Amino acid sequence: MEQNASEQTEVRRRKGLAESGLSYSVAALLSVLLSYLVSAVSSTAAGADYASKDWYLYLAYLTPQIVFCGAIAVYFVRSREPFLAPFRKTRPKYFLIAFLLQFGLLFSLSELNGLFVGFWEKMGYVSSGVSVPDLTGWRLLPALITIALLPAVCEETLFRGVLTRKMHDGGWGMLPTLLISGGLFALFHGRPEQTVYQFLCGVCFSLVALRAGSVLPTVLAHFCNNAAILVLSVFGFADFSDFPLACHISLIVCASVCLLGVLVYLLFFDKQGNRKGGVKDGAPFFLAAGGGILVCALEWIAVLVMGFTM
Numbered sequence: 001m002e003q004n005a006s007e008q009t010e011v012r013r014r015k016g017l018a019e020s021g022l023s024y025s026v027a028a029l030l031s032v033l034l035s036y037l038v039s040a041v042s043s044t045a046a047g048a049d050y051a052s053k054d055w056y057l058y059l060a061y062l063t064p065q066i067v068f069c070g071a072i073a074v075y076f077v078r079s080r081e082p083f084l085a086p087f088r089k090t091r092p093k094y095f096l097i098a099f100l101l102q103f104g105l106l107f108s109l110s111e112l113n114g115l116f117v118g119f120w121e122k123m124g125y126v127s128s129g130v131s132v133p134d135l136t137g138w139r140l141l142p143a144l145i146t147i148a149l150l151p152a153v154c155e156e157t158l159f160r161g162v163l164t165r166k167m168h169d170g171g172w173g174m175l176p177t178l179l180i181s182g183g184l185f186a187l188f189h190g191r192p193e194q195t196v197y198q199f200l201c202g203v204c205f206s207l208v209a210l211r212a213g214s215v216l217p218t219v220l221a222h223f224c225n226n227a228a229i230l231v232l233s234v235f236g237f238a239d240f241s242d243f244p245l246a247c248h249i250s251l252i253v254c255a256s257v258c259l260l261g262v263l264v265y266l267l268f269f270d271k272q273g274n275r276k277g278g279v280k281d282g283a284p285f286f287l288a289a290g291g292g293i294l295v296c297a298l299e300w301i302a303v304l305v306m307g308f309t310m
Contacts (some may be wrong), residue, residue: 013170014284015052018164019079020075024184027071027158028292031188032299034063042274046094054133061146067310068154075162086161090214097262099118104259105201107251111226113197120178120193125307148226156219159202160209167285168210180279183267184289192301192307201225207266210273 038059050056077085115129133144143171164181168174185202186195205218212218286293 008038016079016166017170017281018288019075019294020162020286021285021290023075023158023162024175024188025292026074027067028085028188030067030070031064032295034067035060035131035163038063051131057131058142058146059081060103062150064148065154072154072157072162078216078275081230086157086165086215087234088214088216090212090216092188093222094208094212094214095216096229098212099220099224100258101204101208101262102221103259104255104262105197105204106225106228108259109197110201111242111252113194116196117193120307123308124268125193125304127304127307132233135230140230143230144227147230148223151226152219156187156209156222157217159188160205160218161215164206164209168251168273168284171277171280172275172282173275173279174275175211175310176279177210178203178206184293187293187296187300190303192298192300192304195300201238205287207263211270213273 039051042056042059046053046056075081121127130146133139133143154174159181164177164186167177172180182199182202186199187207189198191198205221209215209218259265
């Protein structure tokens, strides 16, 4: 009887890894297909300048969120897990930790990411940039919902609530879980110049989610990141280097202290969810996620090549 129970647990563990990997592939494949479909239909309907229209920009931001919802639905239907499993109640301290962590990431790692972008630019790379719709007046509200709130909920549910959680539940050690989930998060976004920042954000968000046992704190952090960028751009700060020098330096120092302090606490004092070891039975996950990883890698390389040929 005990052996049968153990075998059933093992089957569920491996199935959870496979289903989470499949959700990544579904999200990646649908994201590419739907984005190309939206671009093709929009260009046909509105002409060559469609990409500068606000309606298209909103549609472009909504498309991946629709894809994430589809991938999340596929996972929870196939795994028969409760949808609210990633959204467990957690201690209030983790919301403060997530907020401080995001403040540290946003204002200190922007410098590191700037150095990374500068390295590519010296080699001839030209960033495609990020376009946002009109943010003046009341238009900031729908932008916050579409560009900050929805991605925070949808991306955190998929990447931390499904992928990171199932890697950890599947017996993977803390370190490989953080590194692999962070890498998949950065790869999915397909922006070479943002890879360092997105990888580190993915690693840190996964660490908070595992310590908290919930994605609710990382939803807050993710929203604060996107919302801060939008609000600052409204006030004319498209880049943090646009701040007055004294303010810029103060922000970097404060953010670095927050980032270092939070990471020290999470790594050395908070042992919630700690697990040593490597990747246990990674084949089910990587076989299922392989298609998505390949698509994301090809897209990342394509964007990089285009950046050097523009």
